[in-house]
Amino acid sequence: MQENRPFAVTIAGFDPTGGAGVLADIKTFEQHHVYGFAVNTGNTIQTEKEFFEMHWTDQAFVLRSLDKLFENYSIKAVKIGIVPSIDYLKKIVLLVKRLSPKTKIVWDTVLKSTTEFSFITIDNQAVLIDILEQIDLITPNYNEILQFSKAEKNPNLIAHELSKHCAVLLKGGHNPLAIGVDCLYLGKEIFPLAPNNTLVFEKHGSGCVLSSAITANLALGLDLKTACINAKIYIETYLDSNPTKLGYHHV
Numbered sequence: 001m002q003e004n005r006p007f008a009v010t011i012a013g014f015d016p017t018g019g020a021g022v023l024a025d026i027k028t029f030e031q032h033h034v035y036g037f038a039v040n041t042g043n044t045i046q047t048e049k050e051f052f053e054m055h056w057t058d059q060a061f062v063l064r065s066l067d068k069l070f071e072n073y074s075i076k077a078v079k080i081g082i083v084p085s086i087d088y089l090k091k092i093v094l095l096v097k098r099l100s101p102k103t104k105i106v107w108d109t110v111l112k113s114t115t116e117f118s119f120i121t122i123d124n125q126a127v128l129i130d131i132l133e134q135i136d137l138i139t140p141n142y143n144e145i146l147q148f149s150k151a152e153k154n155p156n157l158i159a160h161e162l163s164k165h166c167a168v169l170l171k172g173g174h175n176p177l178a179i180g181v182d183c184l185y186l187g188k189e190i191f192p193l194a195p196n197n198t199l200v201f202e203k204h205g206s207g208c209v210l211s212s213a214i215t216a217n218l219a220l221g222l223d224l225k226t227a228c229i230n231a232k233i234y235i236e237t238y239l240d241s242n243p244t245k246l247g248y249h250h251v
Contacts, residue, residue: 006077008077010025010036013081014040015205024205024208028213034219041062041081043057048246049204082110086124105137106137138169139169139210145168148162149161156170180195182232184224195232195236196236200236
């Protein structure tokens with residue numbers, strides 16, 4: 001092991017194309033000089049254009065794997081991707097906080113695939129709040145965040161309410177008023193993150209890459225705002241790397 005690199009863990013699904021999930025996360029960690037570990041929450045059958053099937057990993061297996069990693073390594077940051085249920089997520093988060101209270105946790109709120117395959121539904125607001133209180137950042141887009149509230153339909157108001165419990169990066173890819181402008185909600189403060197380039201190519205798994213880039217920056221010891229700014233630069237380079245839906249990773 002290279003002692004000068006911090007450790008980070010991605011807890012997410014396996015995408016055989018490498019565009020999303022743990023493969024994309026590990027590529028991103030490596031580019032940031034962060035040593036990445038991976039715990040697989042489920043295997044998928046998919047391409048960058050179509051999702052076919054999901055096979056979830058037994059939760060006890062995931063928790064045992066995390067227990068061994070934290071027992072043997074000092075892990076600075078964790079990124080969580082697709083999970084099958086709120087209860088599954090809660091047990092992961094609580095275990096991480098018990099094993100390493102100072103470890104940063106980023107939840108990439110992947111609720112469904114771009115082809116409308118649902119992964120998780122938020123049906124218990126009380127449990128959701130309990131989870132958010134233990135998390136450092138969530139990264140929903142304008143469509144996903146609507147599922148965090150049964151009554152409110154304004155994404156910005158939902159983000160503001162959720163930021164009372166943890167930081168929220170409301171991703172701007174689907175922002176109807178300002179495409180590409182992300183908003184970082186830190187309690188009472190809101191920081192718009194404008195894109196440097198809006199003429200980029202759509203990519204499969206871009207949300208995974210963004211959240212893992214933030215996680216890598218947190219593992220390197222940067223504050224949350226700086227981590228999000230740096231990650232936005234990284235994702236724009238990734239989106240502009242080629243015209244296909246599978247991007248190239250480089251800093």
